[in-house]
Amino acid sequence: MPVACRIEAIRKHCLTTPRQASPIAFMVIPIVAAVLIVFAAYGHAAAEPIHPEKLDRAMPADGSIVERNPPSLRWPAVSKSGQRYRVRLSRDPEFPPNATITSDPLPWAVFTPHQQLDTGTWYWQYTAYSEGETARRWSPAQSFQVTGSARLFVTPPAEAFLAGCPTGHPRIPLAAIREPSPERLSDADRQAVRRRVQSLLGTALPSERRAAPSRKGSNEFEAKNFAKWSSKAFAAKLLHDMKEVVWAYGATGDERIGREVVRRGLHVAGLDPTGPTARTVSDFADGSCIEAMALAYDYGYDLMTQAERATLREALVLRTRPFFQRCINNLETRVFSAHIWQHILWQATQAAVALRGDQPEADQWLAYVYELWIARFPPLSRTDGGWANGLNYFATNFHTMRQLPGLMQRWTGYDFFDHPWYRNTPYYLLYCWPPGSSSDGFGDGSEREGPPPASYGQFAAFLAHHFQDPYAGWYAQQVLKAARSSPSPSLPDTIRSP
Missing domain, CATH: 2.60.40.10 (Immunoglobulins)
Structure with missing residues (x-):
């Protein structure tokens, strides 16, 4: 059917059905018409992608x-x-x-x-x-x-980044696990930390069987998703509890808590990397296992026997090595790999940090992450501060956006946040998800109504501090006030409002 006939048929359908009185019909017609015209002009098969899945030419472009x-x-x-x-x-x-x-x-x-x-x-x-x-x-x-x-x-060369790595343990900054920084804790705060983790000390740890789904689904698609969701939730809980005890150990130095770090790390090491937490079931579950073991190896290093250390190291390498084998000579050329940029790249980086000096490949892994970040961040953007996936998925990247360049800065002394993209991000938030408002609706999940969650205010607070930006400070203050949360770190009065 010619395009003009298709458009006329759609118009008549919209105007002769019960939807006639709705303005939605008048929105649908031009949208569908535009799609049909594009398909007619270029043809679906002949359309050249704006961004090929993998780089197919040298960049920057000639001339x-x-x-x-x-x-x-x-x-x-x-x-x-x-x-x-x-x-x-x-x-x-x-x-x-x-x-x-x-x-x-x-x-x-x-x-x-x-x-x-x-x-x-x-x-x-x-x-x-x-x-x-x-x-x-x-x-x-x-x-x-x-x-x-x-x-x-x-930027400094990768050799300078590697040279900045501490020789002892722990190396992963405690503030990268959770805030606030332990230096800001009073003695009373430390006692409260001890009380909070008491329920985690010595308790029975979940069997790997609990990573398997309770529902099988009626077809292959449903079965795959039930397995993925169950695996992800199981490993996420393991990582959450590991972070609690690691942070408590780092904040208090209590050896009992340190022993719990080791116990939990060895438990994760005992999970089958080809079983229900395998990457092929859920890459998020695999990443959570990598991070949990990395934290245990780093923070429990001096409390473990040589045999325990070897057990944990071998299990960590079994999951981390395949990740870098898949990424090196691949990820740097891919237009986007959402899950990797969200969490898994930072999780694998922590593994390389913890293993450096004990695993020869760790230096190459760290050098790759360093060069990749300099060359590719922000993926699918340059300087505008926006995020191609939309505002909802933007938040899933906040932690990596802060911690990975923060580690690079800590080891080299170079400010990797001194980038126009980071400077412009508060304005992306201001315009697209103002305080007290729903978002612009672009991207998965953005259709949900409601004001910005606290995590957006926390990210804006970090940027306000780093750049002394009063607009970012105002945004953070308004969002966190509505969410009844406090910025971490607290905002000085000088950057609370423009």
């Missing part, structure tokens, strides 16, 4: 003016075991050795020079090869322009 100095260079990955790359860039298209920046062999398809580039035209190439190969063919040279207006973002 482009870069927004950042230095830019991160990316290219299509070659998916095979032992893949390596080299990159070279120069002001001279002939790439003379004495005037060319050349990377070390790279196991991932991204390179950031970590030095300020002179203004002008730069040429670059990459080569892909397998370990053991000597013959390499460089890609065609591409160019980009660095102008004086490019934003300086000269």
Whole structure:
């Protein structure tokens, strides 16, 4: 049926049914018409994606003016075991050795020079090869322009990040587990912490059988989802309780609580990584198990015997190694991987932090996370402060958005939050989900009515502190007041309102 006929049929249907009196009909007609026109003009099969699932060309685009100095260079990955790359860039298209920046062999398809580039035209190439190969063919040279207006973002090299890692344990900041920071606790507060975790000390730990669903569903789709939801909930409870005892141990130094950390870590280590908490059942459950064991390994390190340490380490590696094997030479080229950016990347990073020095691969894992974050964050955005998934899913990323660059800053001294995206995020919140209002409705879950939850106010409070932004401070104050919550850390009067 021609497009015009389809549109007319829809119009007549909408106007000759009981919905005739509703204004919804007049909204539906132009929307459906627009969709039909697009399909007619381009055809569904012939439409070229705006963002391919995986990078299919070198970036930045040839001849482009870069927004950042230095830019991160990316290219299509070659998916095979032992893949390596080299990159070279120069002001001279002939790439003379004495005037060319050349990377070390790279196991991932991204390179950031970590030095300020002179203004002008730069040429670059990459080569892909397998370990053991000597013959390499460089890609065609591409160019980009660095102008004086490019934003300086000269980050330290990954070696500096690794050098900042503490040699002892614990290494994962206690404030990254939960707030407030223990330094702000009084003696009375510490006693209250001890009382709160008493119910967790020595209690029976749940059997792995409880991760299996109680409902099977009537078909394969339902069965898969019941298994996923049950697995996720089971592992989330394990992680929640682990965080409670780890934070209490870090805050009080009470050895009884530290022993509970070890006991719970060994319990998670005993779960079958191919069983009901496997990644193939729920990647969130797998991530929760990784984080729970990482925290136990880090905070219980000095309380464990060598045998206990080995047991926990082996179980942690069994889950963490496959994660990085799937990500390296892959994730950096993917347009988006929501679950990984939400939680799992930070959870696996904690595992690498805890294992560094005991597991040789941990250095590469940490270097990859560091280079990935510099090159790709924020995914699907640049500087506007917005989030492509919409406001509801935005909150699922808050913890990672704070803690991962916070760890990088702590180890290098460089402010990774000094980015226009972070500076603009409070205004995304202000315009799209004002205090006392429903959200703009874009994205899954955003259709639910109601004002911003406390987590949005807490994130805005963090940004208000970091940038001394009074608008972010006002937003945080209004949201937290409505949610009857307190900002952490508290907002000084100077940034409570514009």
